[in-house]
Amino acid sequence: MPRQCLEQINQNQTQGDIIEAGIALGGSAILLARLMPPTAEFHGYDVFGMIPPPSPRDDPKSHQRYQIIAQGASPGLGGHRYYGYEPNLYQKVLDHFQAFGLPPNSPRLHLHPGYFEDTLTFCPDQHIALAHIDCDWYDSVKTCLERIYPALSPGGYLILDDYYDYGGCRQATDEFLAKHSDLQIVLCQENLVLQKISPDDTPANQVVF
Template identity: 50%
Template sequence: MRIKTQQLTYLTTKDLFNLYRAAAEVERAGVPGLFIEAGCALGGSAIAIGKAKSKQREFRIYDAFGLIPPPSEKDDADVHARYEEIKSGKSKGLGNNTYYGYTENLKEVVTANLAKHGVPVETNNIKLIKGYFEDTLYLTEPVAFAHIDCDWYASVMSCLVQIEPRLSPGGVIVFDDYYAWSGCRSAVDEYFRDKSGFELSKKGRKLHVRKAAR
């Protein structure tokens, strides 16, 4: 609840608890692999995920830690309108504060938020990785849990092609923007169209995808 009252996440209270529970269930089940977040804003959801996992499990947080990349022709008008608002410098942040994407030292702000809420990166095996996903997100290890919160088609697809093939049986991917932005929805629908062995379910305002356990 402190994450909400301190305005560190765009998630509703219900969706924040759902995210925490999903990560905690994966942890309790002992599903092998990394925890990943792609797109962390001010770090509110990362705090929840960090609290759900064991200290020793590696948790990688990928983010531009600045302005998000432009959308593509795969994104519809809703996405392009939102990006123009962000690019213009007129986007408002949570509680009418500064929009997080305009914060110059965002990586340091997120690091401090994690520490302030009891999950300092140094003692919880957390790594913050700065850059666009197509440049930074290359995986060779199994993945147990992923929270994909990156809005546009190309960003979501970049995450999927790296994460899904390495998702362990029983692993979970939570898509933050499936019901919010056309680009995310198109990427997820396209990617999973010919995939079997996955359970897709709407929980609150988010899409949760679980890989079948063997």
């Protein structure tokens, strides 16, 4: 789905940077950075380590998932170590970017280690064309939506990776949608994809996948 959104951003010449909150090993971040418009910058945000625990606003499934992670019992993808157990995840992600010919922390590629409430800030003149939010829990998703939305360009996309996986993500998103009528749902299958619209948007710019 990020690929289709990027194609629409390029087609409609939507202005702004590309954001990912929750990078893990860097797979989707590398895809976004490789396909982003030539005028955009990529900004990736992550703790690059063990994720913080869920809060009382999260569902039992989220707490059960976190207990497995905290106990060191979570399997990784493809038989590899779970990314949160990597002793130097930040360096591993840097190496992954480099292996795909994308020197990180260059003028167009920026990685921001730390908690979202500390790192997810934008300049007043900065615009966002697409944000991939992949951070599981209620508090993290709420922080991302509140920080990213004001900078999101008309026609820009928000991709909620965990909307159908974790109740906290779904609740935070539904609460935010109830307050912002200029966000329309353009896909509600594996992920939830939202597009920011304005009253003068033409139907051609409002794409439902």
